[in-house]
Amino acid sequence: MTTPAALFLADGSRFEGTGLSHRGIAFGEAVFYTGMTGYEEALTDPSYAGQILTFTYPMIGNYGISGEAAQYPRACVAGAVIKEIAHHPSHHLAKTDLPSWLDAQRIPTLVGADTRAITIALREHGTIWAALAVGEEALERAERELAAFVRTASTKDLVPSVAARERHVEGAQGGKRITLVDCGVKRAILRELTALGSEVTVVPYDTSADALLADDPDAIFISPGPGDPTDLPETIETLRALLGRKPLFGICLGHQLLALACGAKTYKLPYGHRGGNQPVKDLVNDEVLVTAHNHGYAVDTRSLPADLEPTMTNLNDGTNEGFRHRTLPIAAVQFHPEASPGPFDARRLFAEWLDAVR
């Protein structure tokens, strides 16, 4: 017995397949991820909150779900689209199989669809609102409800949906004291920082500048997170108030927020970067890094103010991948040096940034 399911794009196109046991409907931006491994990390990456994620790699779930790879306590995607899902995973760390886990997480999932056709549609149309419906009842109402959703859809609620609500501390005392402004942080970032001996205080994204300064941290990190950076004007203001007062480091959404705080502009990419194979030129060290990406917006290099210097550029499309302040200890990268999923070519940035502090 198979459950009919389909992905509906707001331009009227429809991609059919079957669903898992969980029936229901998801609305969100349709995006695609090009990594060939790392589905557990991707599905639990808070930056995918509110998005319907298509995996371009056709066989997903082969090594099951370990729990250890998770970047967040639950699945963050709104829906998932997979060509062929593994019902018989094989891995010594696997605790369950992917379809069972997606059902338990109540994630509407489309299986057997032409994921390459979907990717081509997204590449040509650009990121687009979509609905993923599983089951006859959901399919019946999907198009109508998608039309209604599109009229009111926004990314504004995404960061609050995944960011920490309470402050908490990770890592042991005695090392560098870092405050991490949480817009939807991945476990791997905390792992990298604490592995270097830091004590990391995670605070909500809307913590005020005064409160941040009251802790007198050695540095402030701004995490990645979902959505449009301009959805967070208060956070941008907070960061602006911190300029010159604390070392500031940003990753992904944090990179965009820092750029905005410094006076640069951001814009929406046609269909984003989501995968683990983006080549980035490190302009300072003159080397190529292969990096993990998950973002739909970018910093406009031409808008960088004079005191910000671009440090990294994307070799595929020339987008800004990093900058640093010419005089202050401020630096940020668009990609994910913590990988997870993806390559660790830029892992050294964590140590470099921490070394630059005090």
Add this chain to the structure above:
Amino acid sequence: MPRRNIMVIGSGPIIIGQAAEFDYAGVQACRALREEGHRVVLVNSNPATIMTDPEVADAVYLEPLTVPSVEAIIARERPDALLPTLGGQTGLNLAVELFEAGVLERYGVELLGTPVDTIQLAEDRERFKAKMLEIGEPVAESEIVTEVEQGLAFAARVGYPLVVRPAYTLGGTGGGVVYDEEELRERLDAGLNASLIHQALLETSLLGWKEIEYEVLRDGADNCIIVCNMENIDPVGVHTGDSVVVAPSQTLSDREYQMLRTSSINVIRALNVQGGCNIQFALHPTKSEYAIIEVNPRVSRSSALASKATGYPIAKISTRIALGQTLDQIPNPVTGVTKAAYEPTLDYVVVKFPRWPFDKFPLADTQLGTQMKSTGEAMGIGRTFKSAFMKTVRGLDLKREMLTGGEYLEWSDAELDAIVARPTHERLFAIAEMLRRAGPAGRDAAIERIHASSTIDRFWLHELAEIVAAETSGDPRAARRAIEPGDPSFRMVDTAAAEFPAKSPYYYLSHGEMNEMRPTPSDAVIVVGSGPIRIGQGIEFDYSCVHAAWALKAAGASPVVINNNPETVSTDFDISDALVFEPPGADEVEATYRATNAKGVMLAFGGQTAINLASELSERGVRIIGSDRASLDMAEDRAQFEAALQRLGVARPEGKAATSFREARVFARELGFPVLVRPSFVLGGRAMEIIYNEGQLASYAESAPPILPGAPLLVDKYLKGLEVEVDAVFDGDDILIPGIFEHVERAGIHSGDSISVYPTQTVSEEMTRRIVEVTTAIAQELRIRGLINIQFVIHDGALYIIEANPRASRTVPIIQKATGVNMVAAATRIALGEKLRDMEYGTGLIPRTPYVVVKVPVFSFSKMRGVETILGPEMKSTGEVLGIDESFAGALRKGFIGAGVRLPGSGGRILVSIADEEKHEAMPVLRRYADLGHTLVATPGTRAALEAAGIPCEAINKIAAGSPHVLDVIHARKVDLVINDAKGPREISDNYRIRRAAVESGIACLTSLDTAKALVTALETVPGPPRSLQEYRNGARA
């Protein structure tokens, strides 16, 4: 960069472990160098390659790949630089030898790309291990040994099983897994002898760990990328060339994938590789621990596979890196917009399945281990593993459409169990049969049992079980529909999973999905390729397919190539206007024909595999251009062919088609022994034998394939005459014959295994006229429109025809190379409707060249334990080399040297055992060896004959007479050459043991008196200096 003179060394003849992948790599390298404005000097002895075409390099030397030979070329050409990493292990070893001999320094030749020290480090197991430990990368516990006793001491310390890996060999020659002291002694002795530096590594076995490979590129500025990773279904213990390999890895978590990726980059940096590099890992199945198995600091079979699997041209980019360019500067040739500093991502699955030659070698040891045994491979691309895997099974040309069924249905459970535990080439089929027997209810239990005994990951076993379930109906088409329903839809290979639009016209087939096939720039014409390389159907057919594609382009048509061999030039998407990477089967050809709206399909270039599609395609309304189905049928159908010959008054050895072995005996008596027997519709002389008496016929009947209705056993009178071979082009009115070959060995040895010579040396003018006349008449009668290959025998002054093939042949590349007449282009243009008289090639028999070319076959017997090496009507060679010289003897000498025959130096010792029926004829030949100052060492019967003829010789015992006997002198390498022509291939005789001992000791062994005669002729001469093909050609025109 200023224009430089750059030498490229190719990989020489096709042998097991080194196949067409280096033609693909070499062609890319030469093109990249010339695109950058450099002059290319190419050295490669293999004439069947595209890279040795004069269009590919500025100076092509078809000369032996030895230090003296290449030094002479360097002295003439004075190259500025040498590119050593594109010619496989052969090219790499030769570059190191040239360096060590001081040749490069003497002539001021710079080595490009990866430095010599890196090559030496990667090959020297001891230094390599030390380096890995220094950078903190794990390797298996091991010891370097140069003596057997050292190995035994290591084994006493760490226990068995152990892996033996000789240094400086290719394809794992001489290596293997040993389980006890006796095996260790035997294997280590052979391995040390196979090693260039008499060194081997013994390591603790990682048997059962996952085997994972990474293809890495690094440039001179230290930028590194991973092009592809691959997972072997067969765990560590089976050579990766003999493993079923999947790209990308399927059972590795992201953490494991990245762990090995990071390690790969650490290793390539520590080794200072500049260009492509292959790294093999063992990954523990339950601990996420790993160990580095080995590193190949060059392009390889795996890099060719990775290039075809991803679309990323590793050899081309490696060449540009060798020129000093960096990955962030080099444009990405697939997308045209991004840079070469890019890690491909796939949205499909690639499977490679090896093709083994065991069907040819009944005595071969079929156990798989660390010594590679396959000759070629088929690759499948599919949206899922199941789809891709089944494409390889179909694409192996084993006449299997499914994983289940056939002979395995008859096997006992115990037989299946045995193969699953100790792998042979049939292991996955045996597993499928076990899963089939277990049924849906017993499936999980069967998977556990198979996993326990084979250590193959359960993931693969579940996938295989799903394929088995899909095949329940027993109907291959239904099985395929169950795995992938819907209509055929072409998808693109774009390196980017559709993230960027791609330019490369590289496709595979899916079903029930979006169709991405774009219209070709002009009218499409399909060239059907020849599939995996196997004995009897090698790289030569790929050569013809590539030329056909080029000729189509030149004629303004759009070539569309269908082929599934990842090693080849034809499956480089640069060659055609559309590449369809699929098995060359009727369904795939038809789908492509309809999707491209093609004008026609050309079958004549893809060997027998392509020709066999003729009737089915015709029945489906697919238009075949060139020779059509009627011609193809007429040549294949004995009755039709005989009728045609009778009409023409052309003789052929008297023969009959027997429908039973009993009938065969009756016919043999009527014709009189010896007779030549073979099943009809076969390739490369499979199961073809010369039978001298009824006893032999009876034993043939026991082991030969059964006689099937519609495919009788052919019984011919055997004529031991001079064999002559003609390749011609016919357009309906005119014929074009670039040249005629004659064979050194008289009829009875397969033409692929014979030494052959162009121009003919002993054929009279009158007979030549007769050959041209008969060839023309046959071409006319068979209504050929394009190529035809005919084999003749001249016996007692009369001309007999043996067979006619309406297609390209093994000799086409050689005759094109020797004469400069592009007969494939002529045939292609005829298929498009042109006439020879309107082309530039001329008609009739083209005048002989003033120089001589000699093709010498090359065998891979040292890789095939147990194989009988005596030559006969069944083909055994895997490749060939060419010798070119002013004289026949000089060309022969170069050919023998190029083929790796170590010529006995002055005062050599030659072990001779001659069959009784040939002793009389042998004496003058052996006298010539003695006259050259060699010492003949003879077994008693031959010694008696030599003494009777007054030829001095030393005596040696037969085996039964006790030590020191023949095998002792061979093993101790106290002889330099073995001549042993004693027949009786079916029994494990003294002679068989002598021949095997020679192979295992690396001593040339000639099994035909005719070859021995040719060799002594070669020894008596001094060949001319090396000259490039271009110089020979220009001289010829002058």
